[in-house]
Ligand SMILES: O=C[C@H](O)[C@@H](O)CC(=O)C(=O)O
């Protein structure tokens with residue numbers, strides 16, 4: 512799997528666009544017939560995609576995490592951002608409709624991804640080290656905890672659904688959910704925030720081919736942006752803002768790992784403070 516090492520905010524001023532993209536953007540998350548993973552040393556998160564493309568893909572152990580099986584010492588959050596598919600964990604089959612979230616706990620020996628020919632399942636994977644085993648839980652799109660946020664006047668009307676979090680599916684580190692912008696709204700996570708306790712990653716999806724998301728990152732007084740296309744992921748170190756404005760509406764999977772599972776553990780970054 513690809514490795515991305517941890518970075519310090521003082522490195523940002525010396526980075527040009529290519530450096531920022533190579534460090535914080537994962538451009539190819541979903542590759543048909545493959546499991547494609549990226550390991551970031553920011554909180555030892557592994558993120559990526561599994562696209563069975565009508566077959567079955569087995570999740571292996573990896574030399575980078577020195578494990579015989581992937582979940583030997585890890586937990587895994589999965590959101591299906593494609594068509595219907597299934598995940599089989601130690602023989603237990605979970606059917607994931609589009610938008611469903613599955614939590615798999617530490618110690619599961621075998622994980623396989625599959626779908627029917629033409630179904631188009633695309634499983635987004637987000638994993639962190641786990642100190643103990645919590646039960647595996649499947650949450651359908653309408654079963655999460657839904658927050659309606661924003662206002663049309665500020666073009667940030669959005670529906671935020673929490674799946675894995677302190678008051679939802681229990682985990683060791685992973686917090687995970689999906690936010691969908693309403694038609695005509697473009698801004699996510701504005702006013703912005705940071706949270707030093709976890710690292711957070713966004714996977715943008717349902718971004719039209721001719722649209723892009725201008726993703727805002729960096730510290731409050733040293734902001735930078737990334738131009739993000741459909742089904743690309745952004746790694747936000749604990750010190751970084753993470754907000755975005757699209758050229759059309761879109762959705763994204765947000766996922767965090769670190770000190771706690773408190774979704775509202777945020778440090779506000781008023782827009783008037785941003786440089
Ligand atoms: O720490 C929380 C994460 O940044 C996201 O859940 C925020 C988000 O989806 C939004 O406001 O649009």
Ligand SMILES: [Zn+2]
Pocket residue numbers: 704705706711753
């Ligand atoms: Zn956040």
